[in-house]
């Protein structure tokens with residue numbers, strides 16, 4: 001976790017330890033937020049998060065998603081271009097209903113985009129209506145609710161994906177034990193989900209997602225139901241796990257502070273239909289200590305992103321909450 005026990009915030013402020021958002025050295029022009037966005041609140045121009053050819057591990061190219069039912073059509077996402085590098089940590093934020101889950105489900109191959117393309121390691125995820133399941137094997141998914149099987153032990157829940165892949169029992173046990181250790185559940189292997197706290201259940205869900213060594217971890221508000229302290233702890237754990245497994249992570253959250261704390265880049269979606277409104281780089285090394293959240297460089301970014309969200313809300317209210 002990188003906690004050294006003796007570290008104190010004041011002692012580090014003078015130096016330049018890693019994990020610090022040490023913006024604006026004296027005299028230098030402030031480059032606190034390396035972002036791409038317009039300052040006009042009425043401007044709905046789209047920001048492209050496309051990366052140069054060959055740099056992205058996961059890519060969305062000109063993606064849009066239109067949901068059609070008998071009664072209504074909802075354009076959930078449009079003009080989405082985003083490349084995510086290997087081992088990058090990207091967080092997705094935006095108002096409720098702006099298309100975050102839809103984007104994650106598209107990345108996970110659970111739904112097909114209406115237009116555009118998803119590429120994983122330069123391979124298209126869809127060939128017509130057929131999904132490339134080999135590409136999907138590199139993905140691990142964690143949702144807001146842990147979705148554990150109540151009658152299975154921690155160990156069996158963690159190793160369920162391996163059982164489905166016909167891995168033998170001894171190997172499943174070994175892997176479940178190893179992962180239990182990684183997420184801090186040693187000693188609870190035989191416990192049932194009801195005997196665990198919410199944070200522990202979420203850790204089982206993360207361990208389960210890691211059981212088959214996914215290179216890409218997709219997480220939809222995984223800590224949304226947890227109290228603030230447990231959430232902080234889980235954020236530290238997640239950084240450690242992401243580093244230990246060298247996973248690329250895309251995480252959806254409603255918490256701007258969490259998004260900034262965890263991310264290499266924060267992608268903010270505008271409301272209805274979801275478009276990329278801004279991409280904010282967070283140039284501090286991982287793992288970051290919680291003290292980083294008290295620093296001006298960190299807080300500036302949080303305030304700036306909150307401001308963008310408020311502008312978006314106001315814009316939506318001016319347009320009567322009606323999508324364009």
Ligand SMILES: Nc1ncnc2c1ncn2[C@@H]1O[C@H](COP(=O)(O)OP(=O)(O)OP(=O)(O)O)[C@@H](O)[C@H]1O
Pocket residue numbers: 067068069074075076094095096097098099100101102103
């Ligand atoms: N299966 C579906 N069928 C029809 N409409 C859908 C479907 N899934 C999502 N939508 C619509 O798409 C839009 C985006 O939904 P989505 O769940 O992606 O939002 P979100 O950003 O994850 O919101 P929240 O923060 O509340 O979880 C919403 O208007 C929603 O009603």
Ligand SMILES: [Mg+2]
Pocket residue numbers: 100101102
């Ligand atoms: Mg959602």
